[in-house]
Amino acid sequence: MELHITPALALLREHHLLDHVSNLTDFTATSVSYDSRKVQPGTLFFCKGNFQPQYLASARENGAIAYVAEKEHPEGGDIPAIIVRDEQKAMALLGAAFYGYPQNDLFIIAITGTKGKTTTAYFADHILAKSTDKHIALFSTLDRVLGNQPGDKFKSDLTTPESLDLFHDMRVAVNNGMTHLVMEVSSQAYKKNRIYGLKYNVGIFLNISPDHIGRNEHPTFADYLHCKEQLLVNSEICLINAETANFTDVYYTAKATTQPENIYLFARRGAKVKLPAGVEVDFEYRNDLEDLHESEFELAALTDRAKKLQLDNRYTTSVPGDYNEGNAVAAIIASGLAGAKTADAVATLDHVHIRGRMEMINSQHHGTIYVDYAHNYASLKRLLAFLKRQTNAGKVTVVLGATGDKGISRRSGFGKALTEEQPDEVILTTDDPGYEDPMKIAREIDSYIDHDKVSNIQFEMDRETAIKMAIDESQNDDIVVLAGKGEDPYQKIKGQDTPYPTDVKIAQDYIDQLEK
Ligand SMILES: CC(=O)N[C@H]1[C@@H](OP(=O)(O)OP(=O)(O)OC[C@H]2O[C@@H](n3ccc(=O)[nH]c3=O)[C@H](O)[C@@H]2O)O[C@H](CO)[C@@H](O)[C@@H]1O[C@H](C)C(=O)N[C@@H](C)C(=O)N[C@H](CCC(=O)O)C(=O)O
Ligand SMILES: Nc1ncnc2c1ncn2[C@@H]1O[C@H](COP(=O)(O)OP(=O)(O)OP(=O)(O)O)[C@@H](O)[C@H]1O
Incomplete structure (x- = not known):
């Protein structure tokens, strides 16, 4: 080079x-x-x-x-x-x-949204691995995968890498014979022009809600939305969740640079969507069965161009949660636009495992434990609403904290989501406190909870102890949600990544110890 x-x-x-x-x-x-x-x-x-x-x-x-x-x-x-x-x-x-414009040799699916980017990326990656016979690269928050040899996969530092790293990694992927790339695009990547000039074959816009607003991120929601919308401006084909907030703004941004016939919309059947005159939803999906282990849903094309993709089918995903159906639908359609067949999705979506996203630990006597990366209002609300609908579920206990030094609005967001969804028990704990006092953060979250609606609140700043308390207090059909940390093997404390065993390991080891 x-x-x-x-x-x-x-x-x-x-x-x-x-x-x-x-x-x-x-x-x-x-x-x-x-x-x-x-x-x-x-x-x-x-x-x-x-x-x-x-x-x-x-x-x-x-x-x-x-x-x-x-x-x-x-x-x-x-x-x-x-x-x-x-x-x-x-x-x-x-x-x-x-790096010789490696993007020209890749079919690129780019994904943005406040929530669901990683999940959608993994779904699409699995579908395309099947349809392309593993010629698929992945740039996600969790992993960057540039090929099929063990050395071609490593943990990501950023959701969307710095431009020189991005084009370097694309070049390696192309040299490794990869033909397709699925990448997550953060709003920061646009804010910092890490992907300036990059075009995508398909751009997915999942959703937007207030997040990443504050010092070092976006000054306002308008700025956040503007950055996210740049993904559509740079996409040849746009795929938009018609249920997203700010839909009209998002749609017209896409339309400014993309012919309407190359803008596809999807929505859940029966969802209240407000579309501009003459604009139709192309795909709708409907849940057939949801439980605590998987989701089954049906996808149907409504418009002629959508029908041409021949994606109508019933699909099962191994990552539960109704919101993950929307993520799966986005992945199926985008992969279909990249040449995948419905059979590729049917064959793969039922065994996708994503670290820290609805990771499930079953126990005999202490219910089911979910480790989930829900770390703002929108995600915690969707997660708790889903769990509440599971009629066979018993008591729901939530263990969570909020990060220090950033995302301050998450504290009120958590208080609001907890008040609205009313879990039976909440244990407030530590989650990347940075330079702040975790107890002060916990008290702040607590101040946003309506105690008439959620009264059983405990404070335990040692996260490991908090997890064990939640498990101790749960039985049979109960649910324990370990929210916010996902798969992180550290706690960010005073500028240091302090080693932490991960929520999954702590919970699994404790269950093993209790039930051996
Ligand atoms: C605010 C921001 O975007 N910061 C990113 C930015 O930092 P920076 O350019 O200021 O770099 P720096 O690390 O302070 O160093 C300054 C420059 O001096 C250079 N340097 C440094 C030391 C030296 O000895 N010699 C030298 O040349 C560095 O290589 C760098 O070029 O460039 C760095 C890579 O070069 C990133 O690691 C860093 O991300 C920080 C760590 C970060 O946390 N960013 C978050 C906000 C972020 O981008 N998150 C999004 C997801 C969130 C979302 O959804 O929006 C993401 O895409 O991951
Ligand atoms: N479509 C969705 N709507 C609302 N919440 C969602 C959705 N998809 C996933 N979530 C929730 O958000 C959490 C993070 O999901 P995921 O990692 O896929 O999103 P992300 O956009 O990559 O997030 P981040 O930008 O925080 O890394 C999940 O653990 C889940 O709780």
């Missing part, structure tokens, strides 16, 4: 990003990096984010051949300085060019 200065400057000019160049020489970069510690001779270095000038000095020492920045830095010495109007945009464009 390489990038010559002439096409690099032409690309930046074309996008109106080039301000000026100093110390111009003829060079070809043989590496690109935004991290001075990874610079090697021949690297084009990007000064981005919380950049410190000394990083540029050390990049030069390590052999940087030129740098891209929003202003000149004396530490750059006499190497070429490419001064741009937007560093992140420039980095994304030059990154794609350096």
Whole structure:
């Protein structure tokens, strides 16, 4: 891989990003990096984010051949300085060019939404693994999978990687023979222009509700919505959940750049959807059976173009929860648009397992324990509403805390969801308190709970003890929900990722100990 200065400057000019160049020489970069510690001779270095000038000095020492920045830095010495109007945009464009536009060799399904991205991504990944004979790459919050060898799979640090990492990983996937990619797209990725210029074959918009609003994330809900909608602007085919909040706004954003015949809508049968005149729902689904272990639903095409995909069928998913039916439907349709057949979905959706999403631990005498990543109002509300509908379920106990230093609105959100859904017992505990006092966070959540509706509330700041308390107090048909942490093997405390065994391990070990 390489990038010559002439096409690099032409690309930046074309996008109106080039301000000026100093110390111009003829060079070809043989590496690109935004991290001075990874610079090697021949690297084009990007000064981005919380950049410190000394990083540029050390990049030069390590052999940087030129740098891209929003202003000149004396530490750059006499190497070429490419001064741009937007560093992140420039980095994304030059990154794609350096890695030879790997996106052109992939059918890309991109997924956004406040909730359900990871679940939908795993559903689509399973369907497409079958239909493409495992030529499918996955960029998710949990894992990044670039091929089928053991070394091609690793844990993700970000939901949507930094642009240079994104295009690098796409290139590796293409070189590994992958033909399709399923990727989650976070609103931050648009905010930070990590995916500037990237186009998708199919873009899925699942839902939106207030989240990720605050310091270091989005200043307002409008900004959050705007960032999420950029996914549709960049998609050749748009697939939208007609039940999403802000639907009209979302639909017209899609329509601004996509012909209406390439915008597909789906909704649950009977859902109250408000569509603009002349716009129809293309697919509807209806639940046939839901229980605590799986969901069975029927998908039906309503419009002629939807019928052409031949996806009408009854499907079973192994991840319970009515909201996961919507996620599965999105995955089935998107995969169908990528060439998968209904049989590929039927054969795969009933054995998808996603770490930290409705992970179920069965016990003989202490009910069923669910570990679920529900960590805001929308997800906790949907989860508890689903569990409440299971008529054979006994007492429901919820163990949860809220993160410190960010997502402050989640505290009132939890209080609201608990008040509305009224579990029998709540144990407030610790969940990534950061620099805050977990007891203070717990008291704040408690202050938003209506105690006339939910009266059995306990405080136990040691999460392991809280989980054991919930299990001790449950029996037979009872349900214990361990919410918020999902599969995290750490607690974020005072800037450190403090090792934590995971909710699943604690619960499973304790059940094993109680029932051996
Ligand atoms: C606010 C934000 O987007 N921050 C991201 C950003 O940080 P940054 O650019 O400021 O980088 P930094 O780590 O402070 O360092 C500054 C620069 O100096 C460089 N450096 C640093 C040290 C050194 O010795 N030499 C050197 O060159 C670094 O490589 C970097 O280029 O770029 C980093 C990667 O280069 C990310 O890890 C970091 O994400 C932080 C950790 C983060 O938590 N981001 C969250 C908010 C996020 O993006 N989340 C979304 C999901 C949430 C959603 O759904 O919206 C996600 O996509 O994961
Ligand atoms: N469509 C949905 N609507 C509401 N809640 C959902 C939906 N899908 C999943 N959830 C809930 O949200 C939690 C997180 O799901 P998932 O990881 O699929 O979403 P995500 O969009 O990737 O989340 P995040 O951005 O927080 O990583 C699940 O554990 C579940 O409780």
